[in-house]
Amino acid sequence: VNGSGTAANAALAVDLGGTMLKAALITRAGEARGLRRVATPARAAPREVAGLLIETMRALMDETGQREDEIAGVGVSMAAFVTAEGRVTATAHLAPEWVGVDLRELLRPALPANYYFALDTPAPALGEAYFGAGRGLDDFAYVTVSTGIGAGIVSQGKVFIGGLGWAGGVGHLIVEPNGPRRCDGCGNLGCLETYAARQGVLALAQEAMSEFPHSALHETARPLSPRLIFEAAQAGDAAARQVFARAGYYLGLGLTNMINVLSPRCIVVGGGIAQAGDLLLEPARAVIRQSAYPPAHRQVPVVPAALGDLSGLYGAAAMVFHDIRVNPVEAETNAD
Numbered sequence: 001v002n003g004s005g006t007a008a009n010a011a012l013a014v015d016l017g018g019t020m021l022k023a024a025l026i027t028r029a030g031e032a033r034g035l036r037r038v039a040t041p042a043r044a045a046p047r048e049v050a051g052l053l054i055e056t057m058r059a060l061m062d063e064t065g066q067r068e069d070e071i072a073g074v075g076v077s078m079a080a081f082v083t084a085e086g087r088v089t090a091t092a093h094l095a096p097e098w099v100g101v102d103l104r105e106l107l108r109p110a111l112p113a114n115y116y117f118a119l120d121t122p123a124p125a126l127g128e129a130y131f132g133a134g135r136g137l138d139d140f141a142y143v144t145v146s147t148g149i150g151a152g153i154v155s156q157g158k159v160f161i162g163g164l165g166w167a168g169g170v171g172h173l174i175v176e177p178n179g180p181r182r183c184d185g186c187g188n189l190g191c192l193e194t195y196a197a198r199q200g201v202l203a204l205a206q207e208a209m210s211e212f213p214h215s216a217l218h219e220t221a222r223p224l225s226p227r228l229i230f231e232a233a234q235a236g237d238a239a240a241r242q243v244f245a246r247a248g249y250y251l252g253l254g255l256t257n258m259i260n261v262l263s264p265r266c267i268v269v270g271g272g273i274a275q276a277g278d279l280l281l282e283p284a285r286a287v288i289r290q291s292a293y294p295p296a297h298r299q300v301p302v303v304p305a306a307l308g309d310l311s312g313l314y315g316a317a318a319m320v321f322h323d324i325r326v327n328p329v330e331a332e333t334n335a336d
């Protein structure tokens, strides 16, 4: 199937995240051509974002010399509960006007193609399954630690979505019932996201700064970001290191709960905050080694995504190449 120059040898892949929009032309062999990363206009109206997507995909085709009839399809991973057909039913990280929007109907007139849409947790799980750290594994979970936290679950070689369609909401596991902050996503107290997603890391940094009056974080550029906190931690700042130790501890609680329920062979961790690597993952592994049950669960490997921040993009392409429709039945996949 990896022959060159066949009509269906490439997919247009889009990853519309809460923070970044990525796009590339991806070949069956796994080459990403024309890759671009731009800030997501997260508060922009859907029609405006659709216009940007069309413009981006057209530019990709021009740049790589691909004609429309040489594209196997368009795959879109997005930070929204979206059906395989492109209808958005809920979103925490894009503008509220997205709810009810049919993105395929906004894109297809300008760019006719086979379209595939998925939430940005099953999509990157598929990326890792076909192109990354999940190759050869029939049972694993991909966990993104980013603006939010969520899991894509591969079970018996297929994406597991559950009966209502949205399995994997590990970011809303309550890890501290009397937690001090409301979750930006669901509004509850003590969700994992309030400790280890972007809002959690920023809040932990505020706490650490009051505990460490001489921390370099006080002098760091504003607005503070997980990346800046990571850089301070790498430079040895004790407060910044404490932020990742605490976020990693809570991430470990969430992963332990997930491992005990799913019994996966492996956990693949991706997303922007996971770029902190072992600073975040080692405290998480320590919790799993100590707390997961039965004992076999304590040995579940926690590894970084092989595709870095491109798992979702590769997953978007994998949906196209393997004809995978993640949430195909609109009537039964209403996130409300």
Ligand SMILES: [Zn+2]
Binding pocket: 171, 172, 183, 184, 185, 186, 187, 188, 191, 192, 193
């Ligand atoms: Zn929540």
